Amino acid sequence: MVKSRSVIFLSLLFAALCPLRSRPAVDVKTAADIDRETEKIRPDMVKVRRYIHMYPELANHEVETSRTIAAKLASWGLEVKTGVARTGVVGMLRSARPGATVALRAAIDAVPVSEAADVPFKSLNPGIMHATGNDLHTAVVLGAAYVLSTLKDRFAGNVKFIFQPASQPSSENGESGAALMIKDGILDNPAVGAIFGFHVLPETLGQVFTAPGILLAGSDTFEITIKGRSAPGFQPQDGVDAIVLAAEIVLALQTIVSRTLDPADPALLTIGRIEGGAKTDVIADRVRLEGIVRTQNEPARRKIQKLMEAAVRGIVQAFGGDYAFTFKPGVPPLDNHPELVEFVLPALREALGERQVLPIKPLMMADDFAVFAQRVPAFFFFLGTRNPRLPPASLSSPHFNPDERAIGTGIKILAHLVLDGLERQSRMAKGEHPRP
DSSP: HHHHHHHHHHHHHHHHHHHOOOSSOOOOHHHHHHHHHHHHHHHHHHHHHHHHHHSOOOOOHHHHHHHHHHHHHEEEOOEEEETTTTEEEEEEEEEEEEEEEEEEEEEEEOOOOOOOOOOOTOOTTTTTTTTSEEEEEHHHHHHHHHHHHHHSSSEEEEEEEEEEEEOOOOOOOSSOOHHHHHTTTTTTTTTEEEEEEEESSSSSTTTTOOSSEEEEEEEEEEEEEEEEEEETTTTTSSSSSSSHHOOOOOOOHHHHHHHHOOTSSSSSEEEEEEEEEEEEEEESEEEEEEEEEEESSSHHHHHHHHHHHHHHHHHHTTTOOOOEEEEEEEEEEEOOOOOHHHHHHHHHHHOOOOOEEEOOBBBOOOTTHHHHTTTOOOEEEEEEEEOOTTTOOOOOOOOOOOOOTTTHHHHHHHHHHHHHHHHHHHHHHHOOOOOO
């Protein structure tokens, strides 16, 4: 009897000193229903993914992709808006009760890569491929739209499903699809309180990788035109060799990151394209270089831009040439909202298992989801999609072939994240601190 009283006393004391864990947004029955509906829709989403994969479309040309998305959303009773930022689609799911609004985003454009993967649904559009996984992203967000539409009597609020074009815009298109969609008002009417996104990663199948704070780098592009003076190859003294100057510039630019930035401050500078010269026996009078700069903070970004032009100017002018330097700001670093991450991670671990949700260091890849994250609290994660039966292939590889079993996992994750996000917004509206 004494022992029982002691146990009861200690239990009451522990409860008084430690705040009770908040009621999860996804109860046991809802979690089971998410699993069941996910399994029901998964085969259809595999078919959608394969169809989109067979007919990939480049940035701002995603006409058939958008038509496929809109038809699916409409068939499930969602409000559908097309033509957003040219070829984007937004689906709106309204629950039976008023409340906050959260959003899910998937990019839908393909990239100019010629597919080499041996699959029966290989790209039929020459030179274009879904080599970065946007076909799978689209299928997962579509699947989440279906699952949540079956549960709309279980939650209060709205969900916007954003299918974004032009995540990798070409030079002539200018702004990315995320910026254009924001200009078209997709974060308003009703206002989005939180947004979720993800990207496939050729790592362990089904695991989730994420972290609070800076998760991805910002990305800018540059173009350098070196203007020399042509001359016969046997009279180099009469010319200014733009190719030699380009070689000096390539080497000089590499030292900007390695010798002028803090080694603990991640940054990279890549020259991915060089064009110049007309004949083998003529001194080239013009060379163009194009590349990218990746940084994780604004001071490093400004410093690199300034030092790049100074290096080009010094080399070219020392030998009597001239130059044109263009630095094109791209997307900012992707910043995962710390409080939102803290709120959703426990429920995500509960849904998938503790070992399935892992921390990750910031990566030097970029994603224009970062533009959304500048406007509203955002949570971004990576979903492992490596097929253990196939040789590894990196993102953007012509052999890239993610394991489609990740589609079901992704749908389940997004359904849980939406319900957790709506719960957080509800607590904030009531003035509560939305702790996990």
